[in-house]
Structure formats: structure tokens, C-alpha cells
Amino acid sequence: MSTAAHVxxxxxxxxxxxxxxxxxxxxxxxxxxVRDGTITRVRNGVFAIPSAPVDLLTAAAHGGALTCxxxxxxxxxxxxxxxxxxxxxxxxxxxxxxxxxxCTGHHFDGRTVLGLAPLQDALVHVxxxxxxxxxxxxIESALRLRKIGAAGxxxxxxxxPAKARWLVDLARTDxxxxxxxxxxxxxxxxxxxxxxxxxxxxxxxxxxxxDELLILEADGAENHDSESHRHRDLLRDAAASTLGYExxxxxYALIVHxxxxxxxxxxxxxxxxxxxx
Numbered sequence: 001m002s003t004a005a006h007v008x009x010x011x012x013x014x015x016x017x018x019x020x021x022x023x024x025x026x027x028x029x030x031x032x033x034v035r036d037g038t039i040t041r042v043r044n045g046v047f048a049i050p051s052a053p054v055d056l057l058t059a060a061a062h063g064g065a066l067t068c069x070x071x072x073x074x075x076x077x078x079x080x081x082x083x084x085x086x087x088x089x090x091x092x093x094x095x096x097x098x099x100x101x102x103c104t105g106h107h108f109d110g111r112t113v114l115g116l117a118p119l120q121d122a123l124v125h126v127x128x129x130x131x132x133x134x135x136x137x138x139i140e141s142a143l144r145l146r147k148i149g150a151a152g153x154x155x156x157x158x159x160x161p162a163k164a165r166w167l168v169d170l171a172r173t174d175x176x177x178x179x180x181x182x183x184x185x186x187x188x189x190x191x192x193x194x195x196x197x198x199x200x201x202x203x204x205x206x207x208x209x210x211d212e213l214l215i216l217e218a219d220g221a222e223n224h225d226s227e228s229h230r231h232r233d234l235l236r237d238a239a240a241s242t243l244g245y246e247x248x249x250x251x252y253a254l255i256v257h258x259x260x261x262x263x264x265x266x267x268x269x270x271x272x273x274x275x276x277x
Contacts, residue, residue: 002023003033003038004020004025004029004030004033004038004039004047005033005038005039005049007020007023007025008020008039008047008048008049009049011115012056012114012115012116013048013049013051013052013053013056013115014042014046014047014048014052014056014057014060014114014115015046015047015048015114015115016045016046016047016114017030017045017046017047018045020047030047033047034047037050038050040057042057042060042061043060043061043097046060046061046114048060053074055070055074055086056115056116058086058088058098058101058103059086059088059089059103059114059115060114060115061097061098061101062086062088062090062096062097062098062101062103062105063088063090063094063095063096063097063098063105063112064088064089064090064091064094064105064112064113064114065088065089065112065113065114065115065116065117066086066087066088066089066115066116066117067087067088067089067106067108067117067121067122067125067126068083068087068104068106068122068125068126068129068130069081069082069083069087069126069130069134070083070086070087071087071116071117071122071125072119072122072123072126072138074116075116075119075122075142075147076145076147077119077123077138077141077142077145077147078137078138078141078177078178079126079134079137079138079141079178080130080133080134080137080138080178080182080256081126081130081134083104084102085102085103085104086102086103086104087103087104087105087106087125087129088103088104088105088106089106089108089110089112089113089117089121089125090105090106090107090112091107091108091109091110091111091112091113092107092108092109092110092111093107093112094107094112106125106128106129108121108124108125108128119142119147119148119152120148120152120155120156123135123138123139123142123148123156124156124159124160126138127160127164127167132164132167132185133182133185133186135164135167136167136170136171136181136182136185137178137181137182137185139153139156139167139168139171140171140172140173140175140178140181141175141178141181143171143172143173143175144173144174144175144176146173153168153171156168157169167185170184170185170188172184175196176196176197179218179252179255179256180196180208182255182256183208183216183218183255184196186259186263187210187266190263190266190267192210192211192266192270193210193211193212194208194209194210195208195209195210195212196208200215200240200243200245201243202239202242202243203215203236203239203240203243203245204236206236206240206247209245210266210270211270211273211274213244213245213246213270213273213274214245214246214247214248214266214269214270214273215240215245215246215247215248216247216248216249216250216266217233217247217248217249217250218249218250218251218252218255219233219249219250219251219252233249246269246272246273248265248266248269250262250265
């Protein structure tokens with residue numbers, strides 16, 4: 001018979017004793033495994049392997065499964081937000097066991113499960129919890145990594161409110177980064193076309209071209225710290241200008257956290273360039 005630790009690993013590191021009983025692990029066997037340290041008791045009737053991620057243990061102690069941004073990151077998905085504390089899927093009728101904790105409980109539809117929320121559930125939950133942008137960048141990440149296919153995409157779409165289903169329709173499988181996903185969605189809402197990783201003769205590859213007129217570069221820290229990078233970028237901007245392009249440069253933090261400033265600059269630049277045509 002398999003050991004309690006082996007079965008728990010198979011079940012996702014955390015499980016109820018009732019699930020372990022189905023594998024022939026009696027209460028006596030589980031108690032012995034707790035005493036010898038090969039498994040731990042998270043709360044009454046719930047067990048885990050000692051190496052289980054802390055967030056999974058916290059969620060199980062709270063009464064459910066880890067979900068939203070922290071769960072998506074455990075699935076390897078890019079997220080826009082960083083949950084300050086674990087978000088726990090309690091199911092429709094689940095109850096909280098933690099007291100005086102910082103967990104955020106969600107009574108989203110479904111039965112109460114433990115461990116890590118399945119990817120499709122976590123994507124739906126991040127929409128319900130965080131909204132359009134967080135959902136969009138994460139579903140594009142999942143599509144690019146081939147962690148969901150056509151059938152999964154359709155199931156996710158059917159579970160979203162009707163007003164949100166356009167986000168699934170807009171999502172692509174070839175998004176290069178979360179920043180690209182975020183920009184494409186935001187600019188789509190403004191009616192501005194966005195092309196990514198565009199090769200321009202005599203300029204080179206640029207991050208984004210908006211409305212076929214405006215180059216948008218998203219600079220990392222090295223662009224500010226290195227004089228050689230700065231000089232290279234000035235040369236590229238000058239070469240682009242001779243071809244009729246205007247170039248705007250913003251760092252990642254400005255695009256993500258100070259979007260109104262970036263949005264105003266982009267709209268003004270696009271209006272100027274369209275007026276020239």
C-alpha cells in the first residue's frame with residue numbers, strides 16, 4: 001500500500017482524510033504518519049505533506065483552495081496583480097475555519113475543494129475578483145503557454161458574465177508578454193491599432209507600432225542606467241523620425257501604474273500624426 005505522503009503528493013499535497021481513506025489509509029495510519037513527521041495535520045480532518053507550499057496550507061486551514069493571482073502564479077501564469085494575502089475559494093456553501101487571519105474568502109460557484117484551484121477556475125475567479133485587465137493578461141499568458149486549448153477557452157467564456165465574453169474573443173495565443181496584452185487591450189478600447197515587435201528598416205525591431213504611425217517603446221531599468229543604451233536609443237529615434245515616425249518612451253511602471261499620463265500622451269501623438277496624413 002502507498003504511504004500517506006505518496007498519496008498526498010498524488011492528490012496535490014493537501015487532502016481531506018476522507019479522500020485518503022479511499023486509498024486505504026485509515027485514521028490509525030494517518031495518525032502514525034503525523035507522529036513520525038511524514039505528513040502534517042493542517043486542521044481537523046485535513047492533512048498535507050510537510051513540503052507543501054505555504055499558501056496551499058494557509059488556504060486549506062482557511063477552508064478551501066488557493067485561487068486568484070497567487071494560484072495563477074503557481075500554475076506558471078503571468079499576472080498583473082500580486083495578492084497581498086491568499087485568496088481562498090470556499091465554494092458556494094463552504095465555511096471559514098481560520099480565525100483572525102488575513103485571507104480573502106470567495107464564495108464563488110462550485111463545491112469546496114482543497115489545495116490549488118484548477119487553472120480554468122482560477123482564471124474565472126481572477127475576473128470576478130480583479131476585473132477585465134487582470135483576467136485578460138492572464139488568459140493570454142495561459143493561451144501562449146498552451147495551458148488551455150479551444151475547449152477550455154470555450155468553457156471559460158461560458159462561465160463569464162455576458163458583458164465580459166468579448167475579452168476571451170479578443171485574446172490571442174501569440175502575445176509576447178503581459179505588457180503587450182495589457183497595452184493591446186487598453187488601446188483596443190481607444191480604437192487604436194497595435195502591432196507588436198515590428199521590424200523597421202534602418203531602425204531595427206521596436207516594441208510596438210500604434211496606428212501605423214507611432215512607435216511606443218517600453219524601457220527597462222537598463223535603458224536609464226547605461227549611457228551606451230541611451231545613445232543607441234537616441235540613434236534609433238532619429239532614424240525613425242526620418243521615416244516619419246514619432247517615438248514615445250515609457251518605462252514599465254509608468255505604463256502599468258500611471259496609465260492616464262501615458263494614455264494622454266498617446267492620444268495626443270496619434271491625433272497629431274493623423275492630422276498630417
